[in-house]
Amino acid sequence: MIKTLVFPCKASKFPFAKIEGPNQLKRKGSKMELTITRPDDWHLHLRDGDLLEAVVSHSATHFGRGIVMPNLKPPITTTASAVAYRESILKAVPTSSGFTPLMTLYLTDTTNPDEIKLARKSGVVFAVKLYPAGATTNSQDGVTDLLGKCLPVLEEMVMQNMPLLVHGEVTDPDIDIFDREKVFIDTVLRPLIQKLPQLKVVMEHITTMDAVRFVESCTEGFVAGTVTPQHLLLNRNSLFQGGLQPHNYCLPVLKREIHRQAIVSAVTSGSKRFFLGTDSAPHERRRKECPCGCAGIYNAPVALSLYTKVFEEVGALDKLEAFTSFNGPDFYGLPRNTAKIRLRKTPWQVPESFSFAFGDIIPMFAGETLEWQPFSI
Numbered sequence: 001m002i003k004t005l006v007f008p009c010k011a012s013k014f015p016f017a018k019i020e021g022p023n024q025l026k027r028k029g030s031k032m033e034l035t036i037t038r039p040d041d042w043h044l045h046l047r048d049g050d051l052l053e054a055v056v057s058h059s060a061t062h063f064g065r066g067i068v069m070p071n072l073k074p075p076i077t078t079t080a081s082a083v084a085y086r087e088s089i090l091k092a093v094p095t096s097s098g099f100t101p102l103m104t105l106y107l108t109d110t111t112n113p114d115e116i117k118l119a120r121k122s123g124v125v126f127a128v129k130l131y132p133a134g135a136t137t138n139s140q141d142g143v144t145d146l147l148g149k150c151l152p153v154l155e156e157m158v159m160q161n162m163p164l165l166v167h168g169e170v171t172d173p174d175i176d177i178f179d180r181e182k183v184f185i186d187t188v189l190r191p192l193i194q195k196l197p198q199l200k201v202v203m204e205h206i207t208t209m210d211a212v213r214f215v216e217s218c219t220e221g222f223v224a225g226t227v228t229p230q231h232l233l234l235n236r237n238s239l240f241q242g243g244l245q246p247h248n249y250c251l252p253v254l255k256r257e258i259h260r261q262a263i264v265s266a267v268t269s270g271s272k273r274f275f276l277g278t279d280s281a282p283h284e285r286r287r288k289e290c291p292c293g294c295a296g297i298y299n300a301p302v303a304l305s306l307y308t309k310v311f312e313e314v315g316a317l318d319k320l321e322a323f324t325s326f327n328g329p330d331f332y333g334l335p336r337n338t339a340k341i342r343l344r345k346t347p348w349q350v351p352e353s354f355s356f357a358f359g360d361i362i363p364m365f366a367g368e369t370l371e372w373q374p375f376s377i
C-alpha cells in the first residue's frame with residue numbers, strides 16, 4: 001500500500017514540443033498535452049484546523065480561486081466569521097500558490113438582511129449557501145422553510161446581486177433518497193425562481209437529468225449548475241461494487257447511469273450554464289469507515305485529472321477550458337484567471353492515502369492509475 005505525504009502532481013521538465021496558445025492540444029507520438037487557463041473550484045470544502053492545513057495545498061496548487069463552503073462547526077453565519085475564516089485559510093495556503101479563497105455565508109432561518117449588506121461591503125464574501133436543515137454534513141443549523149423564513153434575506157440578495165448556492169435536496173424522510181433532488185427542484189427551486197426571477201442561483205453538485213433540464217430551462221446568467229468529478233464518472237453501482245464502498249459515498253448520493261450520461265452530455269456540450277465545482281469534502285478515514293460513515297468524497301488531488309478524462313472520452317477536449325476556467329467567473333461576474341496550467345497525458349498513480357498526525361484521508365480513486373496530470377506553469 002502506497003503511503004505518502006507528497007502531492008503527486010509536482011512540476012517537472014517537459015520534454016515535448018511547446019504549445020501555441022490556450023486550450024491547444026499537442027501530440028507527440030502517443031503523448032498529448034493541453035494548456036488551459038488556470039481553473040477555479042466553485043464548490044470546495046477546506047474545513048478548519050488540522051484538516052485545513054492537511055488539504056489546502058491540494059486545491060491551491062492548481063486552482064486559482066475556490067468558493068469555500070461555510071459548513072464548519074459552528075457554521076460561518078456572519079461576515080465577521082467569514083473574514084476570520086479567510087485569514088486562517090490564507091495562513092495555511094502555500095504562499096507561492098497565489099490561491100484566493102472566495103468566502104460564503106451559511107444561511108439560517110434567522111439570517112438578517114443587514115448581514116447581506118455587510119457581506120457585500122466586505123469584498124470577501126461572494127455567495128450565500130442554502131443547506132436545507134438536515135440534508136447533509138453539518139447542515140443542522142440550515143434552513144427549515146426557505147420562502148417562509150428567508151424571503152427578506154433573499155430579496156436583499158437580489159438587491160446586492162449576491163448568488164444563492166443551493167444544496168438541492170428535500171429532507172422529508174418519506175421521499176426516497178434517490179428522488180430528493182428532483183422533488184427539491186419541483187417544490188423549492190421552481191417556486192423560488194418564479195418569486196424572485198432576478199436572484200442568481202447555483203444548483204450545486206447536480207446529480208440528475210432533472211437538474212440538467214431544470215438549469216437549461218432557466219434564464220442563462222441567473223441559474224447555473226456546478227458538477228463534481230464523481231457525478232461525471234460514477235453511478236450508484238460504485239457504492240456497492242464488490243462490497244460497500246464508503247469512499248464513494250457523498251450527498252447528493254450517486255444516481256443511475258442515465259443521469260450520469262445526461263450530466264456528461266450537458267457539461268461537454270459547451271453550455272455556459274455548467275461549471276467546475278469539485279465538492280471536495282475530506283473526512284478522516286475513521287469517520288468514513290465506520291458504522292455510520294460521513295458523506296463526502298475527497299477529490300482535490302484527482303479532480304482536474306478526472307474532468308480531463310471525461311472530456312477526452314467524449315471527444316470534447318476543446319470544451320474543457322470553458323467548463324474549468326471561463327463559465328464560473330463569467331457567472332459570478334469576476335475576471336477570468338490569466339495564469340495557465342498544463343495537462344499532460346502521462347500515467348500517474350493516485351496515493352492509497354494521505355497520512356497526517358491526526359489520521360489518514362483517502363482520496364477518490366485511491367491507488368488507481370490516472371492518465372492526465374496537471375502541472376503549474
Ligand SMILES: NC(=O)N[C@@H](CC(=O)O)C(=O)O
Binds near residue numbers: 252281
Ligand atoms: N457532499 C458531501 O457529501 N458532503 C459535504 C457537504 C455537501 O456538500 O453536501 C461535506 O461537507 O462533507
Ligand SMILES: [Zn+2]
Binds near residue numbers: 136167204205251252
Ligand atoms: Zn451539498
Ligand SMILES: [Zn+2]
Binds near residue numbers: 045069279281
Ligand atoms: Zn459540498
